[in-house]
Amino acid sequence: MTVRWDDLSPAEITVLETVFWSSGISRSELAEQSGFSRSKANMATAALIERGMLDETGPQVSSGGRRPETLLLSASMGVLAAIDLGASSVDVALVAPDMSVLAHHTEAIEIAAGPGVVLSRVKDILRDLRKRCNVRAEKVISIGVGVPGPVEFDSGLLVAPPIMPGWEGFSIREYLRDEYASPVFIDNDVNVMAMGELWRLHRKLPNFLVVKVGTGIGCGIVCNRMIYRGSNGSAGDVGHICVDPAGERCHCGNQGCVEIMAAGPAIARQGTEAAKAGKSPQLAQVLATNGVITPEDVGQASRGGDVAANAIIKLSGKLIGQMLATVVNFFNPSHIFIAGGISHIGPMFLAAIRQSIYQRSLPLSTRHLEILYAPLGDRAGVIGCAAMALQETMRVRGVLPGGQP
Numbered sequence: 537m538t539v540r541w542d543d544l545s546p547a548e549i550t551v552l553e554t555v556f557w558s559s560g561i562s563r564s565e566l567a568e569q570s571g572f573s574r575s576k577a578n579m580a581t582a583a584l585i586e587r588g589m590l591d592e593t594g595p596q597v598s599s600g601g602r603r604p605e606t607l608l609l610s611a612s613m614g615v616l617a618a619i620d621l622g623a624s625s626v627d628v629a630l631v632a633p634d635m636s637v638l639a640h641h642t643e644a645i646e647i648a649a650g651p652g653v654v655l656s657r658v659k660d661i662l663r664d665l666r667k668r669c670n671v672r673a674e675k676v677i678s679i680g681v682g683v684p685g686p687v688e689f690d691s692g693l694l695v696a697p698p699i700m701p702g703w704e705g706f707s708i709r710e711y712l713r714d715e716y717a718s719p720v721f722i723d724n725d726v727n728v729m730a731m732g733e734l735w736r737l738h739r740k741l742p743n744f745l746v747v748k749v750g751t752g753i754g755c756g757i758v759c760n761r762m763i764y765r766g767s768n769g770s771a772g773d774v775g776h777i778c779v780d781p782a783g784e785r786c787h788c789g790n791q792g793c794v795e796i797m798a799a800g801p802a803i804a805r806q807g808t809e810a811a812k813a814g815k816s817p818q819l820a821q822v823l824a825t826n827g828v829i830t831p832e833d834v835g836q837a838s839r840g841g842d843v844a845a846n847a848i849i850k851l852s853g854k855l856i857g858q859m860l861a862t863v864v865n866f867f868n869p870s871h872i873f874i875a876g877g878i879s880h881i882g883p884m885f886l887a888a889i890r891q892s893i894y895q896r897s898l899p900l901s902t903r904h905l906e907i908l909y910a911p912l913g914d915r916a917g918v919i920g921c922a923a924m925a926l927q928e929t930m931r932v933r934g935v936l937p938g939g940q941p
Contacts, residue, residue: 539589539613539677541933547572547580552609553930555590557739559634560606581607588612609633614675616925617716619658620682620725620917622877623647623699623751626654627914628661630669631922633677635735639665640918647684650702655711679720680925681708682728682917684752686770692722695769698787699752721928725917726772727763729875730756731927732912732920734763745869746910747774748876749856753795755863774863775799779855798855800831800878806848807834816844835881846884853885857892864897864905875910 544552554570555561561569567577584590591612592605613633620627624647629640641661645654666673685697694703709720723731730746739761746756753775757764765771775795776788783792796802807829811819818837823829837845860872872893874886890907897905910916 539587541929544933545580545583547576548584549930549933551577551580551584552589553927555607555609556633556926556930557735559735559738560593560608562606566607614677615669615671616922617662617676617679617718618918618921618925619662619679620728620921621647621654621658621684622725622917623684626658626661627918628658628665629918629922630662630665630671631918633926635919635922637915637918639668641665647700647703651706651708651711655708659712659715673716676716676718678718678925678929679712679716680728680921680923680928681720681722682725682921683708683722684725684754686773687722687724688769689721689723689765692720694722719925719929719932721925723763723765723924724754724756724769724772726754726756726875727765728756728920728924729910729912729916730758730920731763731924732916732918733873733910734758734761735919735923736912741870743867743869744871744873745860745863745867746873746875746916747856747860749799749874749878750876751800753799753856753859757867759867774859777859777862779858794855794859798852803831803834803848803852803878803881804829806851807831807837807845810844810848816842818842819845831878831881835885838882838884845882849882849884850888852878853888854892857889858896860889861893861896864893864901868901870904870906872905872907873910874907875913875916879909 550570551566554566563578563581567574570577581590589610591608591610593608611632615638616631618629618631624644625642626645627642630638632638645657647654683694685694685700688695692709693705694700697703708722712720726746726748729748733746742761744758748754755772755774757772776793778792779794779797780792784796785791786793786796807819808823810816811823811829816837818840819829819833822833834845834848838849874889893907894902912919
């Protein structure tokens with residue numbers, strides 16, 4: 537059975553969204569959270585169960601009397617395709633409507649190879665995952681894509697992406713549409729990570745940040761329980777905040793951006809310099825053996841007590857914290873979740889970020905601020921892509937972006 541979205545009533549859409557954000561809810565809780573009367577909530581719920589969009593999945597713990605049934609989005613609706621593109625990797629998953637991952641594949645690929653190479657491989661991976669799960673293309677409800685560059689959300693087009701040559705103006709939607717008659721939604725990769733954490737939290741935290749540190753540095757902003765993208769989709773592009781006016785020239789053309797000074801390539805570059813200058817025997821041995829030094833090598837040396845590696849990681853955390861202190865003073869979030877491939881480079885990294893933020897922020901801004909690793913970790917991207925895809929499909933009622941039915 538193919539799910540019909542276009543004839544759902546506003547009440548039915550509200551019930552679906554409430555169940556989605558709760559990740560399991562009773563009928564009485566549904567009525568309370570949706571603001572509906574019990575009879576109106578029950579009527580919409582019954583209609584959605586009949587349509588195959590909601591399931592009653594078993595009794596909850598009783599608080600007295602009959603145990604209430606748990607409502608969940610039905611697996612019979614279909615699956616969501618989640619495509620999380622990074623600078624040097626691709627993460628693809630099929631995800632159930634309740635956000636459980638059904639099949640998943642990740643591999644190294646260079647985003648700079650261009651949309652033809654990268655998306656052709658993505659299509660192949662999706663076919664393999666569908667075959668593994670015995671899912672036909674028409675059972676894909678919608679597709680969510682995260683990309684490492686600025687996106688105009690309504691059109692789904694990248695705008696002057698600095699590390700994605702050949703992608704500007706390329707329609708990912710059109711490329712996927714010849715195989716999938718599903719709506720496709722594209723957003724910046726760190727925005728989809730923030731969406732993943734927002735879903736995990738069931739929207740209980742209204743204002744928080746997700747900061748991704750990898751090849752670049754970006755920030756997903758959750759404001760009033762919604763992803764804040766700004767007027768043109770570039771909100772959160774914190775990687776180009778200046779932390780040293782006399783610093784190195786960034787690929788954006790400016791000097792001293794935190795991205796060029798403290799992200800993964802900077803850590804690897806500084807590790808290489810320390811090895812060549814004789815400041816780190818451990819990194820020198822790695823360089824002699826492998827010919828290159830990665831950020832992970834610097835992290836391993838730091839955990840082994842290497843003084844030069846410790847200094848590199850402390851400086852990276854200090855500069856990122858310096859940048860974030862400005863954001864904290866401006867936005868006043870309750871939480872900052874640190875994510876991305878560099879986030880677990882060593883225990884000193886998070887400590888240096890915290891110290892720099894607390895040192896440079898106003899006391900009122902940090903009075904209740906928590907700074908910690910993103911709990912979803914490596915899954916944040918694909919969960920966020922899937923959550924974005926389903927949320928936006930409910931919002932547009934299954935109409936393809938651009939108004940095509």
